[in-house]
Amino acid sequence: MNIGEVAELSQVNSKMIRRYEEQGIIPKAGRSLSGYRQYTQKDVHVLRFVKRSRELGFSMKDVKQLVSLWRNKNRPSSQVKSIASKHIEELERKLQEIQSMLSTLKYLTNNCHGDQRPDCPILEGLEFNKSKELHL
Amino acid sequence: MNIGEVAELSQVNSKMIRRYEEQGIIPKAGRSLSGYRQYTQKDVHVLRFVKRSRELGFSMKDVKQLVSLWRNKNRPSSQVKSIASKHIEELERKLQEIQSMLSTLKYLTNNCHGDQRPDCPILEGLEFNKSKELHL
DNA sequence: CTTGAGCTTCCCATAATGGGAAGGTTTAAG
């Protein structure tokens, strides 16, 4: 099948399919006589794996390794787990960061009248570095 | 003072100070005879405001508006609050996304032996779209 | 044969940060 069909089936945009091929995340597709990329159901399978990995927030670098491990039937699961664990740590770091931002922002926003008057705790909070106080 | 000193005082990299000037987030600095940018304590103040805003995750577009409102002593606080509220919504969206990823990833990772054996629930989870089941 | 849909490659844009080059300036030391 052509790239359009595989894009539809895998729910991965054809632009992205080409890019993944460039980056060596998926194998280079065969070509028809006229140069069209040719795919099989197997490629759909791989692309779904890639898509799911991206949905879980793995970087392309990670996805590349994951696909490679997925295909290697002799992989040690420790390697997979290591990648996932690092990713979890990274996500937890981001989570904390966002929670911290939210905590400050909500505090400031709750105290802002939000009317015609110019006085605004949000701007004051941005002006002075009160973040530490806010979190006490 | 020169850009290096103001960078030190504001904790904003000089590369970034120039970029912020380009983007109209901070006013164009005056120049010395030889073309060096010249700053005052006031500029440090603005840059700290920018930095703090970035630390709270506001986009440069938002920061530009916030700086503008900050300088306009007749601003309605409603405009500031509106920007902050939208940002809070966006952060909450991201928070949910990350929490959802983490929930799935932790489940998969907890069930992975992480040893020499090749069988791996993480890879299986990426292969089949089990996310919905996982969240039940 | 023409037309439209689908494919190809190549360039550009996004958002924010920063590295590095090539070259001018200032300052301090010799």
Next chain:
DNA sequence: CTTAAACCTTCCCATTATGGGAAGCTCAAG
């Protein structure tokens, strides 16, 4: 006075992941 270090200038490039759009070729149907 000269020289070298440290600092400044602008300009280009890289990052991460995704996608828009152009120019041109191909395929299928009328």
